[in-house]
Amino acid sequence: MPTAVSLFTGCGGSDAGLIAAGFDVLMANDVIPYARDTYLANHPETDYRLGDVQKIETFPQADLLVGCYPCQGFSQGGARQADRRINYLYLDFVRALRQIQPRAFIVENVSGMRSSTYKHLLNDQIEQFRASGEHGYNVKWSLLSADEYGVPQERKRILIVGIRSDIGLEYEFPSPTHGPRGTQPFRTIENALAGLPEWPLGEFCEDPFHWYYLSRNRRRDWHETSKTIVSHMRHMPLHPISPSLRRIHTDSWVFETAERARRFSYREAARLQGFSDNFVFPDTPNSSLAMRYRVVGNAVPPPLFQAVAGNLPNIWD
Numbered sequence: 001m002p003t004a005v006s007l008f009t010g011c012g013g014s015d016a017g018l019i020a021a022g023f024d025v026l027m028a029n030d031v032i033p034y035a036r037d038t039y040l041a042n043h044p045e046t047d048y049r050l051g052d053v054q055k056i057e058t059f060p061q062a063d064l065l066v067g068c069y070p071c072q073g074f075s076q077g078g079a080r081q082a083d084r085r086i087n088y089l090y091l092d093f094v095r096a097l098r099q100i101q102p103r104a105f106i107v108e109n110v111s112g113m114r115s116s117t118y119k120h121l122l123n124d125q126i127e128q129f130r131a132s133g134e135h136g137y138n139v140k141w142s143l144l145s146a147d148e149y150g151v152p153q154e155r156k157r158i159l160i161v162g163i164r165s166d167i168g169l170e171y172e173f174p175s176p177t178h179g180p181r182g183t184q185p186f187r188t189i190e191n192a193l194a195g196l197p198e199w200p201l202g203e204f205c206e207d208p209f210h211w212y213y214l215s216r217n218r219r220r221d222w223h224e225t226s227k228t229i230v231s232h233m234r235h236m237p238l239h240p241i242s243p244s245l246r247r248i249h250t251d252s253w254v255f256e257t258a259e260r261a262r263r264f265s266y267r268e269a270a271r272l273q274g275f276s277d278n279f280v281f282p283d284t285p286n287s288s289l290a291m292r293y294r295v296v297g298n299a300v301p302p303p304l305f306q307a308v309a310g311n312l313p314n315i316w317d
């Protein structure tokens with residue numbers, strides 16, 4: 001079984017995909033205690049190091065290195081400042097790449113990295129990856145839409161994949177499996193939430209819907225894919241059981257009727273991210289509702305990562 005080291009691991013959305021694609025994750029890392037608790041409840045055999053990646057001096061040898069560095073700096077939702085320290089955590093990924101020199105690596109990041117403000121950071125990452133280690137890497141990148149890989153959600157992400165140059169192969173991104181470019185229809189909210197209770201009390205955020213929340217349409221219907229699942233529970237999209245929203249001004253929407261509305265629960269959000277029902281979100285001293293939402297919303301959809309990792313050529317012998 002090929003081995004992997006995972007950085008910026010969170011609760012392990014990316015790693016659930018890796019494991020499904022046949023990898024053994026030796027080491028993982030994140031700063032969020034509940035991400036560690038969740039990961040270990042699902043994969044107790046991994047050496048999960050809780051703490052700042054910058055403090056890790058040595059990484060184990062592995063065939064594959066994966067990392068999904070944080071996106072606050074680049075994302076639409078976060079403060080967009082190109083010079084924020086958090087935008088340079090990729091340098092720790094580069095440090096690990098140089099040290100381990102794995103046969104291949106995979107990086108995931110938000111689509112905002114292609115914008116003119118951040119393009120220099122994307123270009124710098126690719127340059128650094130190409131020149132890393134004794135041999136360097138053949139690097140490819142692409143913008144993938146998670147719904148085209150069986151995830152019932154609108155979520156576009158940049159994936160960067162490199163194969164060590166001495167192996168002499170180039171990576172090909174997987175073809176879409178769902179939607180007009182694939183062979184199966186898009187998965188819908190209805191498919192994803194089948195069998196779940198309508199009002200799972202205690203599992204959804206009941207904070208009021210402030211003006212900011214109602215500054216855009218947050219609702220999709222049962223037969224559609226979900227809007228993007230985010231990590232802040234107050235910003236979670238509406239469950240389709242909620243009344244429709246109607247636009248009354250440029251940035252102002254109101255509910256059409258007075259019936260009760262609610263956001264997706266964290267468990268529904270996990271289904272919409274493509275986590276399987278076997279994936280456990282344990283009760284621990286760190287398991288507040290906000291934390292459950294946070295680790296789910298931060299995750300890379302497992303089916304998307306599985307498709308990307310599963311399309312690596314067989315370079316492991």
Ligand SMILES: C[S@@+](CC[C@H](N)C(=O)[O-])C[C@H]1O[C@@H](n2cnc3c(N)ncnc32)[C@H](O)[C@@H]1O
Nearest residue numbers: 008009010011012013014052053068070299300
């Ligand atoms: C996009 S999320 C990764 C999601 C994860 N790959 C998954 O699929 O579940 C980025 C992660 O980087 C972590 N992070 C931020 N700064 C860090 C640091 N200095 N050291 C280690 N992890 C950090 C965040 O806590 C967050 O979980």
